[in-house]
Each structure stands twice: as structure tokens, then as C-alpha cells.
Amino acid sequence: MNIKNIIVTFSLICSLFVVTSCSEDEKEDLNYVSFESKVINFGVALNESDTFDVKVYSANKTGDSRTFAVEVVEAETTADPQYYSVPSTFTIPGNTNEGVIPVSVTGTNLGSGKVIVLKLTPSSTVYTGAKVTINVTEACFQNSVNLAFTFDSYPEETYWELYQGATLYASSAAGDYTGQSTFSQLFCLPDGDYTLVVYDDYGDGISSPGGFMLTSGTTTLASGGGNFGTEVSYNFTL
Secondary structure, three states: OHHHHHHHHHHHHHHHHHHHHHHHHHHHHHEEEEEOEEEEEEEEOOOEEEEEEEEEEEOOOOOOOOEEEEOOOOHHHOHHHHEEEOOOEEEEOOOOOOOEEEEEEOOOOOOOOEEEEEEEOOOOOOEEOOOOEEEEEEOOOOOOEEEEOOOOHHHHEEEEEEEEEEEEEEEEEOOOOOOOOOEEEEEEEEOOOOEEEEEEEOOOOOOOOOOEEEOOOOEEEEEEEEOOOOEEEEEEHH
């Protein structure tokens, strides 16, 4: 092999080394992070506080710890800010590709459920995946009961009261459902005797196909509709 061929061969080897080295550096420097899933469901007990971890994964591992930014998408979040907290940053430790974002929630004013929407903050060196929607509901360790209405043409006439024994447990008022076609509310009820009273302010009930149903799992506790006059009541035991 003459000296010219040796020089060409050496140059090719050096070029290959440089390209390979650059590719490895680019792979090492790539920061792509995404949430473990697009939807997470979390239950918290009434008026209690709890914390759960939202996992985030990166596309690669590096020897150093990496810190990323996360933010709440306020326009899509329905939970009251005073009842949840999310840190502004999180860390993926060195030599791993998993980090966690601790989200703290208090089970107050959840109603039929709230959502917290988070997104990872991109930058010139960080590429991010889709947002995550966290569905927060009241965790029920007693009897989960759902009250559902389908209204007629006059939803403003309908209202109801739920009694635990002789004590009023929950209620609505005439006019609460103006402009609505349906309504549902979840309750977490202890064992006991209850009475559901449904009222019609005009006195002609809820015209078909409207009506209401009170259920616990697959069990129907009360259902009705039609012309029941001013009010109708149902007793049930849990």
C-alpha cells in the first residue's frame, strides 16, 4: 500500500470516528420527556388531603440529574387552586429516565369531579409530549350513590331534597337547573335510612321522556317521572 492510500484510509477512519462521536453526543444531549399517560384518575376522601406521583419519562439516560419545568394549564383546569398544589419543576436523577411530580389535592368542593391539566414546558433543548389530564373525584369508602335527572321543557321547575333520617343532607332549589337538559350528582353516604323528595314547582311533574333515577352501583334505589303533581318521595336504606 503506498503512502497516498494510507493517508486516505486514515482520513476515512478519522471521519468515521468524528461522525460516530457526534452521533453519541447528540443522543446523550437529546431531552425528550413525556407523561406516563394522557389521563390519570385520582380519588381523595372528603375534606382530606392526599398526594400522588405523576410519572414522567425521558427518551434517554444521562450521567447527570436533569431538571425540567411543569405548569398548570389554567384555562382547562376546573379544580380550585386553593385545594391543590403542583411544583413548578421536577428532577430526573442521573442514570435513570424516570422522574415524578408530586401533586397534592384536598377533597373539598369537588362536586361530581374536577380536572387538573398539566403540561411539560418545552425549550430550545427540551422536547415534550402531550398534556396530562388528572380527573379528581371524591373517594368513597361508604356507599356511592348517584342522582341523575333528565329534564322536560321546564327544568327550572324541578328541585329535590335528600334526607338522612329526619335531617336534611343535601338539596337544590327551584331555578337551579334553568337551561339544562340533564343533571347528576354523586354522594358518598353512610349506612342508614334515607328519603329522596323530588318537587315540581308548577305541579305537573316531569314530562316524558324526562325523569330521574337514584342508583348505587347496579341497584336502583328510586326512579320516577311523569305527572306526579307537586312532589313525590321515596324511602330507601343503605
